[in-house]
Amino acid sequence: xxxxxxxxxxxxxxxxxxxxxxxxxxxxxxxxxxxxxxxxxxxxxxxxxxxxxxxxxxxxxxxxxxxxxxxxxxxxxxxxxxxxxxxxxxxxxxxxxxxxxxxxxxxxxxxxxxxxxxxxxxxxxxxxxxxxxxxxxxxxxxxxxxxxxxxxxxxxxxxxxxxxxxxxxxxxxxxxxxxxxxxxxxxxxxxxxxxxxxxxxxxxxxxxxxxxxxxxxxxxxxxxxxxxxxxxxxxxxxxxxxxxxxxxxxxxxxxxxxxxxxxxxxxxxxxxxxxxxxxxxxxxxxxxxxxxxxxxxx
Numbered sequence: 001x002x003x004x005x006x007x008x009x010x011x012x013x014x015x016x017x018x019x020x021x022x023x024x025x026x027x028x029x030x031x032x033x034x035x036x037x038x039x040x041x042x043x044x045x046x047x048x049x050x051x052x053x054x055x056x057x058x059x060x061x062x063x064x065x066x067x068x069x070x071x072x073x074x075x076x077x078x079x080x081x082x083x084x085x086x087x088x089x090x091x092x093x094x095x096x097x098x099x100x101x102x103x104x105x106x107x108x109x110x111x112x113x114x115x116x117x118x119x120x121x122x123x124x125x126x127x128x129x130x131x132x133x134x135x136x137x138x139x140x141x142x143x144x145x146x147x148x149x150x151x152x153x154x155x156x157x158x159x160x161x162x163x164x165x166x167x168x169x170x171x172x173x174x175x176x177x178x179x180x181x182x183x184x185x186x187x188x189x190x191x192x193x194x195x196x197x198x199x200x201x202x203x204x205x206x207x208x209x210x211x212x213x214x215x216x217x218x219x220x221x222x223x224x225x226x227x228x229x230x231x232x233x234x235x236x237x238x239x240x241x242x243x244x245x246x247x248x249x250x251x252x253x254x255x256x257x258x259x260x261x262x263x264x265x266x267x268x269x270x271x272x273x274x275x276x277x278x279x280x281x282x283x284x285x286x287x288x289x290x291x292x293x294x295x296x297x298x
Contacts (some may be wrong), residue, residue: 047265050258062259067236071244071260078227078240079220082159086216090167091209095201097168098175099183099264112169115162124158124229138146150232155240158226163219170212171205178204207282216279218271 052059062068093112097105115123129135131148141148148154182204186196202209224242231238239247241264248257 043085044265047258047261050254051262054255058255059259059262063255063263065256067239068244068256068260069217070236071239071241072263073239074155074238075221077152078156078159079217081156082163082220083213085160086164086167087209087213088116090169090171090212093168093207094171094175096199097172098178099180109172112165115165117213120158120162120225121229123161124226127154127161127226127230149230150234150238152238154230155227155238158224158230159220162223163216166216167209167212168217170208170215173203174205174208179195181256183287207278207285211275211278211282212270219268221267 035136051062051281093108096102097109130150131141131154132136133142133149135149149158182200183196186200221240222242223240224246226245227240229241231242231243233239233247235247241260245257245261245264246289248254248260
């Protein structure tokens with residue numbers, strides 16, 4: 001078929017081809033931009049405006065406050081513990097679910113999705129019923145001087161529970177689509193299990209894995225509901241950054257509340273930038289792989 005024939009059959013030049021009128025496209029774009037401006041950009045700008053309204057000196061003083069620094073350290077500590085644990089669990093679960101067939105597979109997938117279906121407040125309450133003073137394990141923990149509820153371990157456990165699906169849910173569809181042919185070929189050629197994982201499986205899922213870690217970290221640092229239940233709101237000890245913002249706001253200390261909230265907003269912006277970078281690198285790798293495959297076919 002000639003080039004002219006192909007052009008004559010294209011949707012843009014075919015007589016009677018459906019095309020939205022200009023006014024409709026402009027209206028839809030305007031509505032979309034208005035929605036984004038009102039519900040996304042305006043709240044973000046207002047956070048930084050309120051944080052800096054009293055001046056940079058007061059803004060910095062709110063951030064270097066001892067309680068604020070404790071909240072930042074606790075938030076980072078929680079993320080440092082919860083994210084690697086969920087990384088290991090997500091990798092193991094995705095590998096098992098995508099590469100193997102076994103009884104109870106559907107049940108395991110349902111359990112992975114459980115934190116998405118349960119309210120974070122209910123998740124925190126479950127840990128209180130298990131490890132609280134009147135809970136199932138409360139008397140034993142008290143007798144051995146172990147503190148989980150209203151302490152750092154409870155905050156970490158609650159955060160791990162609400163964030164553990166993110167890595168697994170990013171990896172499972174990709175690994176199921178890739179199949180297990182490459183792993184089987186590596187095993188046939190004499191590679192061991194760890195060698196197959198590091199040299200075959202991990203390179204194929206690295207960008208999805210990093211994407212899941214980014215989302216997991218963002219949720220871990222911004223979690224409020226479950227952590228609020230198990231923390232006890234002990235100022236300077238068990239308050240993470242979201243809880244510290246709530247306490248400051250309830251005390252009508254709006255300057256300090258928005259100052260700390262601006263750190264969480266910056267975290268969101270960094271997360272979006274990292275997400276876009278990972279997606280861009282994934283697209284570059286896909287185009288490179290497609291180009292390599294096309295060259296080999298020629």
